[in-house]
Amino acid sequence: MHKVKDNINYDAGHKVVTIDASPNRIPIKYQVLNEQIHQILNEGYKHIKLINVVGQRFIGAALSGDIRLEVHGTPGNDLGIFMDGPTIEVFGNVEDQAGNTMNGGDIIIHGSARDVTGLSARAGNIFVKGNGGYRCAVHIKQFRHKRPVMVFGGSVRQFFGEYMAGGLLIVLGLVIKEDGTFSVMEGNIVENAIGTGIHGGMIMIARPKEEIPCHFLGVGTKISDPIEPDMKDLEKVLERYSQIFHVDSKELLEMDFSKITAISRRPFASNYCSRSL
Secondary structure (H helix, E strand, C coil), X not given: CEEEECCEEEECCCCEEEEECCHHHCCCCHHHHHXXXXXXXXXXXXXXXXXXXXXXXXXXXXXXCCCEEEEEEECCCXXXXXXXXEEEEEECCCCCCCCCCXXXXXXXXXXXXXXXXXXXXXXXXXXXXXXXXXXXXXXXECECCECEEEEXXXXXXCCCCCCCEEEEXXXXXXXXXXXCCEEECCCCCCCCCECCCCCEEEEEECCCHHHCCHHHECCCEEEECCCHHHHHHHHHHHHHHHHHHCCCHHHHHCCCCEEEEECCCCCCHHHCCCCCC
């Protein structure tokens, strides 16, 4: 049974509700769109499909539980901010700060992500098929079993993983096609100041360490070859990534990876304390 109410289409048979974010090609305000999302969830629906999204902000903000948001278009800033548990899948690109302070769940992006993706994330997964912008994964952290994981299929810009205190970041440096085949990007896939101020967690880059210029490494970082536990961790994450974007995980794991970690838990201690730590 179908029921249409203004810009909302209820498909009770499939338990999916579709919201047109730009009825008659006129975008509705983000406050209205988010109010409609909460209204539908309060009615007991768990799967919402958003179409014609054009920059509306705060989609999925502070949602928790077994909820699925399917987003067609380009969501605005702070997609999934503070969320804890839902799955948000975007068929397009996203704007700044997707996954801001997220505490659990999945954000899947079938395009590219912009600046400060995953800001202060505390747990959950962000899987990006394309590229990331500047300062992605700044100040992420983990506690015991709660760990944020982010995978970028393409490249990332400067200050990647700045001040990270935990978590796992992966950059693959690939151009992934719709059918799951891929080609390797030419040139650098990371830029200056990788992991500046890092004091926990790990950054994995799909390039041999000899191919990453030393001046790209941020203050307080060191680069090395991954060891067996690192590769097992990587394998588990890339298997999930491969299932989502239909990529052969074995081919991904055949690439050479380098690992960037902290040289100290307090990389700037000497600025404040004369005693060596």
